[in-house]
Amino acid sequence: MRTPLTVRLFQSLPRTAWLALAIFAAIAWIAIPAAHLLLPESSALHVSAYTVTLMGKILCYAVVAVAMDLIWGYAGILSLGHGVFFALGGYAFGMYLMRQIGTDGSYGVMLPDFMVFLDWKELPWFWIGSDSFLWALFLVVAVPGLLAFVFGWFAFRSRIKGVYFSIITQALTYATMLLFFRNETGFGGNNGFTDFKRILGYDITSPQMRLVLFGLSAALLIAVLILGRYLVTSKFGRVLAAIRDAESRVRFIGYQPTQYKLAMWTLSAVLCALAGALYVPQVGIINPSEMSPANSIEIAVWVAVGGRGTLIGGVIGAFIVNLAKSFFTVSFPDYWLFFLGFLFIGVTLFLPDGVVGLWRKLRARRPAAPAPTGTAPAVATEQPAADTPPPAASTQGARA
Amino acid sequence: MSPSLHHLLRILWLTLCCAFGSAHAAPSAETLARLAADDSDTRIAAIAELGAEGSAQSVALLDALADEALALTGDGRLVILTDTGALDAASGSAIAPYPDDAEPLMVNNRVRNALQSAKAATNIRATDRATRLAAAQLLRDSAGEALMPILEPALDAEPDKEIRAILALAVARVNLASAEPAKRIRAAELLGDSSDASVKAMLAALLDKDGNGQFAEPDAEVRAAAKASILAIERRLAIADLASTAFTGLSLGSILLLAALGLAITYGVMGVINMAHGELLMVGAYATYVVQGLFRTHLPGYIDSYVLAAVPVAFLTAAAVGMLMERTVIRWLYGRPLETLLATWGLSLVLIQTARVIFGPQNVEVANPSWMSGGVSSFADIVLPWNRLVIIGFAIFVLLLVWLMMQKTRLGMFVRAVTQNRAMAGCVGVPTARIDTLAFGIGAGIAGLGGCALSQVANVGPAMGQGYIVDSFMVVVLGGVGQLAGAVTAAMGLGLMTKILEGWAGAVVAKILVLVFIIIFIQKRPQGLFALKGRFVED
Numbered sequence: 001m002r003t004p005l006t007v008r009l010f011q012s013l014p015r016t017a018w019l020a021l022a023i024f025a026a027i028a029w030i031a032i033p034a035a036h037l038l039l040p041e042s043s044a045l046h047v048s049a050y051t052v053t054l055m056g057k058i059l060c061y062a063v064v065a066v067a068m069d070l071i072w073g074y075a076g077i078l079s080l081g082h083g084v085f086f087a088l089g090g091y092a093f094g095m096y097l098m099r100q101i102g103t104d105g106s107y108g109v110m111l112p113d114f115m116v117f118l119d120w121k122e123l124p125w126f127w128i129g130s131d132s133f134l135w136a137l138f139l140v141v142a143v144p145g146l147l148a149f150v151f152g153w154f155a156f157r158s159r160i161k162g163v164y165f166s167i168i169t170q171a172l173t174y175a176t177m178l179l180f181f182r183n184e185t186g187f188g189g190n191n192g193f194t195d196f197k198r199i200l201g202y203d204i205t206s207p208q209m210r211l212v213l214f215g216l217s218a219a220l221l222i223a224v225l226i227l228g229r230y231l232v233t234s235k236f237g238r239v240l241a242a243i244r245d246a247e248s249r250v251r252f253i254g255y256q257p258t259q260y261k262l263a264m265w266t267l268s269a270v271l272c273a274l275a276g277a278l279y280v281p282q283v284g285i286i287n288p289s290e291m292s293p294a295n296s297i298e299i300a301v302w303v304a305v306g307g308r309g310t311l312i313g314g315v316i317g318a319f320i321v322n323l324a325k326s327f328f329t330v331s332f333p334d335y336w337l338f339f340l341g342f343l344f345i346g347v348t349l350f351l352p353d354g355v356v357g358l359w360r361k362l363r364a365r366r367p368a369a370p371a372p373t374g375t376a377p378a379v380a381t382e383q384p385a386a387d388t389p390p391p392a393a394s395t396q397g398a399r400a
Numbered sequence: 401m402s403p404s405l406h407h408l409l410r411i412l413w414l415t416l417c418c419a420f421g422s423a424h425a426a427p428s429a430e431t432l433a434r435l436a437a438d439d440s441d442t443r444i445a446a447i448a449e450l451g452a453e454g455s456a457q458s459v460a461l462l463d464a465l466a467d468e469a470l471a472l473t474g475d476g477r478l479v480i481l482t483d484t485g486a487l488d489a490a491s492g493s494a495i496a497p498y499p500d501d502a503e504p505l506m507v508n509n510r511v512r513n514a515l516q517s518a519k520a521a522t523n524i525r526a527t528d529r530a531t532r533l534a535a536a537q538l539l540r541d542s543a544g545e546a547l548m549p550i551l552e553p554a555l556d557a558e559p560d561k562e563i564r565a566i567l568a569l570a571v572a573r574v575n576l577a578s579a580e581p582a583k584r585i586r587a588a589e590l591l592g593d594s595s596d597a598s599v600k601a602m603l604a605a606l607l608d609k610d611g612n613g614q615f616a617e618p619d620a621e622v623r624a625a626a627k628a629s630i631l632a633i634e635r636r637l638a639i640a641d642l643a644s645t646a647f648t649g650l651s652l653g654s655i656l657l658l659a660a661l662g663l664a665i666t667y668g669v670m671g672v673i674n675m676a677h678g679e680l681l682m683v684g685a686y687a688t689y690v691v692q693g694l695f696r697t698h699l700p701g702y703i704d705s706y707v708l709a710a711v712p713v714a715f716l717t718a719a720a721v722g723m724l725m726e727r728t729v730i731r732w733l734y735g736r737p738l739e740t741l742l743a744t745w746g747l748s749l750v751l752i753q754t755a756r757v758i759f760g761p762q763n764v765e766v767a768n769p770s771w772m773s774g775g776v777s778s779f780a781d782i783v784l785p786w787n788r789l790v791i792i793g794f795a796i797f798v799l800l801l802v803w804l805m806m807q808k809t810r811l812g813m814f815v816r817a818v819t820q821n822r823a824m825a826g827c828v829g830v831p832t833a834r835i836d837t838l839a840f841g842i843g844a845g846i847a848g849l850g851g852c853a854l855s856q857v858a859n860v861g862p863a864m865g866q867g868y869i870v871d872s873f874m875v876v877v878l879g880g881v882g883q884l885a886g887a888v889t890a891a892m893g894l895g896l897m898t899k900i901l902e903g904w905a906g907a908v909v910a911k912i913l914v915l916v917f918i919i920i921f922i923q924k925r926p927q928g929l930f931a932l933k934g935r936f937v938e939d
C-alpha cells in the first residue's frame with residue numbers, strides 16, 4: 001500500500017524546514033506588506049518600494065537558482081543556458097503585458113510601439129492570442145518547456161554530457177540572444193519590451209500590485225523548494241543522483257538515463273520560465289541582454305556559492321551574490337567584476353560545497369551532529385581546510 | 401594645404417608661365433566669355449573645351465572656378481582673385497588696381513561635376529601613374545561626349561594596362577550615346593569586358609521600354625550586343641562574388657584557426673575547457689598594442705616592423721599569463737571539469753576587468769604597419785587586403801610551428817602521450833604535472849599569437865575575447881580533440897560556411913545556422929571529424 005502523495009510530500013521535509021518555510025511565508029505575506037503599506041515612510045521599519053522590488057527580483061533569481069541546483073546538483077548537468085529559459089518565460093509574459101498597454105503607447109494605437117516604429121501593419125502570427133492572460137500563462141510554460149525538451153532530447157539521446165553539454169548550452173544561449181537582438185524577430189529587438197501599464201486591468205505600478213507580485217514570487221519559491229525536496233528524496237531523485245555519480249553503471253543496471261535527465265531538465269527549464277514571468281512585471285523591462293551568456297553562467301555561481309545539491313544553497317547563494325551586486329554596482333562599480341571573478345575562483349577552489357557545506361562541516365565538528373546527506377559528488381582532489389573564510393573574503397585565488 | 405598657400409603657389413605658377421612666354425596657347429576670349437554665361441549648358445561646354453585643351457592657363461582657370469575664385473568685374477572682364485591681388489583671366493598677368501566690384505562666379509553641382517571631369521581630362525596626361533589612374537576612374541564614370549577628343553588620344557598613348565582598360569570603358573560609355581549605330585554596337589560589345597555593376601545597369605537601361613512600348617535603344621543589333629554583354633558581366637560578377645566569398649571565408653577560417661589551435665592543445669591535454677581562452681587572445685592583442693606604443697616612442701624609425709617584434713612578445717606574455725593561471729587555479733581543480741569551467745570563467749572576468757583598469761574601457765587603436773595596409777587587386781575589381789593575406793600566411797606559419805613542435809620534439813611527444821592516456825604516460829615516467837603547465841603555456845601562447853593577428857583586423861578592447869570562446873570551442877569539437885588536421889578542416893569549413901550563409905541570409909541568421917549545424921553534427925559524430933583511434937573508457 002503506497003503512502004498518499006500529500007503525506008509523502010509532507011514527509012519529504014524535516015519539521016524544522018516546515019517551520020522555516022512558515023516563518024518565511026509569514027514575513028513575505030504579512031510582515032513586509034504591512035511594513036510597506038501601513039507604516040509611514042519616516043518609520044525605521046518602513047520597507048521602501050525599492051526594497052520590495054529588489055527582494056522580489058532576488059526571490060525570482062532564487063527560484064532560478066533552485067531550478068539550477070536541481071539539474072546541476074542532483075543530475076550533474078551544468079547548464080549555461082538557464083538564462084534563456086528565464087528570459088523566454090519573461091518574453092512570453094511580456095507579450096501579454098505589451099498587449100495590455102492597449103492604446104496608451106506613444107503612438108496611441110493597439111500595436112506595440114516597436115511594431116509601429118518598424119512600420120508593421122498588424123501583429124505577426126506568433127502574437128495571436130497574446131492579449132489573453134491564460135494563453136500567456138500557457139506560453140510561459142510551453143515555449144521554454146518545448147525548447148528544453150527538444151534540445152535536451154537531442155543532447156541526452158546522443159549522450160552529450162559534462163563540459164560538452166555546458167558549452168553547447170552556452171552556444172544555444174548565444175544564438176538565441178543574437179536572434180532576439182534582431183528587430184525582425186518581432187520581440188522589440190535591442191530594446192525588448194518595456195513601459196508596461198497594467199496586468200488584468202490593474203495598474204502595474206501600484207503598491208498593491210507590487211506586493212501581489214512579491215507575494216507570488218515568495219509563494220513560487222516555497223512551492224519550488226517543497227517540490228524540489230520531494231523530487232530529490234523520491235526514487236526518481238535517487239536514480240538521478242546515481243546517474244550523476246556513475247551514468248554507465250546506471251545504464252547497465254537497466255535504467256534509461258536519458259528519460260530521467262530529460263524530465264529533470266525540462267522541469268528545471270519550466271521553473272526558470274515561471275520565475276522569468278514573475279520577474280518581468282516587477283522590474284518593468286525585458287530585453288535580450290538577459291540572455292547573454294554571462295547572465296546564465298552567473299546563475300551557476302549562485303548555486304556554487306550557496307552549495308550544490310542542497311536546494312536551500314541556491315536561495316542563499318542568490319541572495320548573497322545579488323545583494324553583493326547591488327552593493328558593488330552602486331558603491332564600487334569598477335570592482336564588481338573583480339569581486340565576481342574572484343568569487344568564481346574562490347568558491348570553486350576553497351568552498352566546493354558552498355556556504356551550506358561550510359556550515360555543515362562546522363556543525364559536524366561538534367560530536368552529536370548527524371552526517372549530512374545529499375551533498376555534492378566526492379571530489380578527486382584533497383578537501384580544502386574547513387576554516388577557509390567565507391566567499392566574500394576569499395579574494396585571493398591562490399593556493400588551497 | 402591651406403587656401404592661402406594654395407593661392408600663393410598658383411600665383412607663383414602663373415608668374416612662371418608668363419615669364420617663360422606662352423608655351424601653351426591661352427584660352428580664347430570667346431571661351432572665357434562663355435565660362436561666365438548664365439546658362440549652365442554653355443558654361444559646361446566651355447569647361448569641357450578648357451579641359452580638352454589642357455594648357456596651363458586653362459588648368460589655372462578651372463582650378464579658380466572650382467575654388468570660386470574666378471570673378472566677373474563690373475566692366476565684364478574675367479579675373480582670378482587671390483589673397484594678394486587679382487590676375488587677368490586671359491593672360492594671367494596681374495591687374496592693378498584691385499577690381500573692387502568683382503563678383504565671384506557661382507558654381508552649381510552640374511558645373512562642379514563638369515569641372516571635375518575637365519580636371520580629370522587634364523590629369524590624364526600627367527606623368528604620375530596614381531594621378532592618371534584616379535583621373536581615368538573619374539572619367540569612366542562621368543566623361544561626356546565633349547571630352548572625346550582627349551579620351552581617344554589618351555587611350556592610344558596610355559602605357560599602363562590597367563588604366564587603358566578603364567579608359568577603354570570610358571570611351572565605350574561615351575560611344576554608347578553616339579548617334580551612329582555601328583559605334584553603339586562596338587561600345588556595347590566593349591562594355592562586356594567590364595565587371596562593374598554600374599556598367600551593367602547602364603546596358604540594362606538600353607533594354608528598357610518606355611510608356612509606348614518603344615525600347616530606349618531603337619537598334620535591335622545594339623540591343624542584342626548589350627544583352628550579350630550583360631550576360632558576360634553577370635557571369636564575371638558571379639565568379640567575382642564567389643571568389644571574394646571564398647577569400648573572406650578563408651580569412652575568417654584562419655582567424656578561427658589561430659584562436660582554436662591553442663584551445664585544441666589545452667583541451668586535448670587536460671580535458672578542460674578554458675573559458676578564459678578568449679581573454680588570452682585579448683592579452684596577445686594588448687601586448688601588440690604595448691609594443692606598438694614602445695616603438696612609437698623609442699624607435700619611430702622602425703615603426704613598420706613593430707608587428708614582427710610584437711609576435712614573440714604576444715606569445716611570451718600570453719604564455720606567462722596562461723602558466724600562471726594553470727599553476728594558481730586550474731591545477732587544483734583536476735578531475736572536476738565543471739568547476740574548472742566556472743573558475744576559468746572567473747579568471748576571464750578578472751582579466752577583462754584588469755585590462756579595463758590598465759588600458760581603459762575603450763577600444764585602443766592598433767595601426768597596420770604600412771606594408772600591411774592597402775591590398776592586391778586581382779581580377780574583376782576584387783581587392784585582397786594585405787592584412788588579411790598576411791594573417792592567412794601567419795596562420796599557416798603558426799600551424800607549421802605547432803605541427804613541428806607536436807610531432808618532432810620530445811615535449812610534443814609527451815604532450816601527445818598525456819592527451820592519449822594520462823595515467824599510462826605517468827607510469828612510464830612522463831612528468832605529467834610539468835607537461836600540463838608547459839602545454840597550458842604553449843596553448844596560451846598560441847592564443848596570444850592569435851590575438852596579435854586579430855589586432856590587425858579587429859577592434860582591440862577589453863571584451864574582444866568574449867566572442868571567440870564559443871567559436872574556438874566549435875572548431876575543436878568539430879575537428880576532434882587533439883587533431884591538427886581536424887582543427888584546420890573545421891576552422892576553414894566553419895569560416896567558409898559562415899561567409900556563404902552570411903551572403904545568403906545575413907550575419908545573425910548565419911551565426912545561428914552554424915550553431916544549429918554544429919549541435920546536429922555532434923549528434924552524429926560526438927568525437928569530431930577526426931577522432932583519435934584507440935579504446936577509451938568513459939566516466
